[in-house]
Amino acid sequence: MKSNRVPLVVEDVQKAFGANEVLKGISLSVNRHEVVCLIGASGSGKSTLLRCINLIEPIDSGRIVVEGEEITAEGVNVNRIRQRIGIVFQSFNLFPHMTVLQNITLAPRQALRIDGKNAQERALGLLERFGLLDKKHEYPDRLSGGQQQRVAIVRSLAMKPDIMLLDEVTSALDPELVAEVLNAIKELAEEGMTMLVATHEMSFARDIASRVCFLDAGKILEQGPPEQIFKSPEHPRTRQFLQRIIAAGRL
Amino acid sequence: MTAGDTGPDRKLDPIEAVSPPSSPPTLGRGSRVLGNRAVLGSSASTILFFGFIAVVATMAPGSEIVRQRFFSWFHLKQSFLGTGGTPSVAEAFLLNVEIFTISEMLILILALVIAIVRGMPGPAFFPFRVVAVAYTDLFRGVPLILVLYVIGFGIPGLGLRFFSYLSDVTYGIVALVLVYSAYVAEVYRAGIESVPESQNAAARSLGLTRWQALRFVILPQAVRRVIPPLLNDFIGLQKDTALVSVLGSIEAARAAQIYGAAQFNYASYVVAALLFVLITIPLARFTDRLIARDKRRRQAGAIA
Numbered sequence A: 001m002k003s004n005r006v007p008l009v010v011e012d013v014q015k016a017f018g019a020n021e022v023l024k025g026i027s028l029s030v031n032r033h034e035v036v037c038l039i040g041a042s043g044s045g046k047s048t049l050l051r052c053i054n055l056i057e058p059i060d061s062g063r064i065v066v067e068g069e070e071i072t073a074e075g076v077n078v079n080r081i082r083q084r085i086g087i088v089f090q091s092f093n094l095f096p097h098m099t100v101l102q103n104i105t106l107a108p109r110q111a112l113r114i115d116g117k118n119a120q121e122r123a124l125g126l127l128e129r130f131g132l133l134d135k136k137h138e139y140p141d142r143l144s145g146g147q148q149q150r151v152a153i154v155r156s157l158a159m160k161p162d163i164m165l166l167d168e169v170t171s172a173l174d175p176e177l178v179a180e181v182l183n184a185i186k187e188l189a190e191e192g193m194t195m196l197v198a199t200h201e202m203s204f205a206r207d208i209a210s211r212v213c214f215l216d217a218g219k220i221l222e223q224g225p226p227e228q229i230f231k232s233p234e235h236p237r238t239r240q241f242l243q244r245i246i247a248a249g250r251l
Numbered sequence B: 001m002t003a004g005d006t007g008p009d010r011k012l013d014p015i016e017a018v019s020p021p022s023s024p025p026t027l028g029r030g031s032r033v034l035g036n037r038a039v040l041g042s043s044a045s046t047i048l049f050f051g052f053i054a055v056v057a058t059m060a061p062g063s064e065i066v067r068q069r070f071f072s073w074f075h076l077k078q079s080f081l082g083t084g085g086t087p088s089v090a091e092a093f094l095l096n097v098e099i100f101t102i103s104e105m106l107i108l109i110l111a112l113v114i115a116i117v118r119g120m121p122g123p124a125f126f127p128f129r130v131v132a133v134a135y136t137d138l139f140r141g142v143p144l145i146l147v148l149y150v151i152g153f154g155i156p157g158l159g160l161r162f163f164s165y166l167s168d169v170t171y172g173i174v175a176l177v178l179v180y181s182a183y184v185a186e187v188y189r190a191g192i193e194s195v196p197e198s199q200n201a202a203a204r205s206l207g208l209t210r211w212q213a214l215r216f217v218i219l220p221q222a223v224r225r226v227i228p229p230l231l232n233d234f235i236g237l238q239k240d241t242a243l244v245s246v247l248g249s250i251e252a253a254r255a256a257q258i259y260g261a262a263q264f265n266y267a268s269y270v271v272a273a274l275l276f277v278l279i280t281i282p283l284a285r286f287t288d289r290l291i292a293r294d295k296r297r298r299q300a301g302a303i304a
């Protein structure tokens, strides 16, 4: 039943902060097992779009539908929706007073009401998969940035979300730590996790994306498979953006 | 904020909490480098300093009468233990400890409730927020002794069925709790506000409710941060238990006064003062330790 539905549909979403129109009619869908990458200049609205999907920011008009349910409808239980949509931020935001294991089991236990033993088993399984099992009793400040970010990803995954939103998850990391986090995401993609990923890492987008969306000033100017967007972009603004990226040595 | 959100100053290290503290610099124990010379120097200056004070005190005019009235061993001992006609200051001090302990527990709870109510968002909670703000404004502004009078003399005067027939100590505790909760609520609130908003966002984005985010993510971090100022307020509370005597309870200060009046000697006050200081010093040193550790943590965090 679930597999017939489209995990995420965004329809003509608009969002302004005061007079600043940040999203000017975004329409986008993400199919099951698809990895959609959002690229675009700083300030183009990538983070805002992800925050709207996670219901952190209310939208002004349009609709967002997750697994067939309109989450932007009135009277929807936000907490229940957020349990199904994982989001990982640029700053890892782990809970500093809790161990890695406590960080991961908190939401499954409190929000999903899974009993402690099962929550722990689930967490340990995920930690093992991401090579973090030996860190389970560490506090976040004893971990490297890369490890913290992987724990943050595991913390989201422990909720078994229908879709994961990743917002520039490697931007706060030292260059030598970026690869371990990107590899973790790549692994997730290979396992078929449905993802919407905002990123500045173009080579990463090229590797994992099933589709790339170029966001410019609150609109999706162009989207398509990575070969098309990166090799023969149609829109002059896309070309311009990519040229700048190439000039900066990031592709 | 990035790694700063999970900075090293956020959690109490259980190992460090039980390990002996390095003594504070004011006690003058030398660093390893200075070693014996520093110890020698601080001992010498300590002996000189207090020696000088002792000499001045004993040679000053009237020192004999001061010694008799305040430091007579006989009266110190007798007021401490009590006589047939006067209460024991030591025993009366147990009442201070009782008042302090009960008040402290109630304050910790009531203040937390006030702080939480004050932080509740949305128009539905507006009236509750107003009450919380009015409460803190009122009870931080009114002198404790006035609150004691109003509660301790005013309520019995109303002739209510149950509430007008409580003990003086109970009224005293109520007054202390009302006043101190207003201060402690503000301390809690500062702690809650010092936890970055990103922590709340992370908790909520996992599907936790507002209350769950507060209870499991925000409050534990907030409380850890405000332990030193909380202890400070409790040192103040410990001393202010003496004011409950205005309602007639015979606590240490009042017992000392009774002895002083009966024997025309003030050694009893010295005894009472020493008892208060004795119980305050460990609290104060403990607070110093926590603050020092907090500072070390922050410095370590800044370097890292």
Ligand SMILES: Nc1ncnc2c1ncn2[C@@H]1O[C@H](COP(=O)(O)OP(=O)(O)OP(=O)(O)O)[C@@H](O)[C@H]1O
Pocket (backbone or CB within 6 Å): A017, A020, A022, A040, A041, A042, A043, A044, A045, A046, A047, A048, A049, A168
């Ligand atoms: N909470 C907010 N209040 C007001 N303005 C905001 C807020 N959040 C974002 N904006 C504005 O919205 C615009 C888009 O920001 P957004 O963070 O979505 O861009 P982005 O594409 O993620 O950029 P970057 O690549 O730098 O992360 C910016 O002009 C920003 O100033």
Ligand SMILES: [Mg+2]
Pocket (backbone or CB within 6 Å): A046, A047, A048, A167, A168
């Ligand atoms: Mg962004």
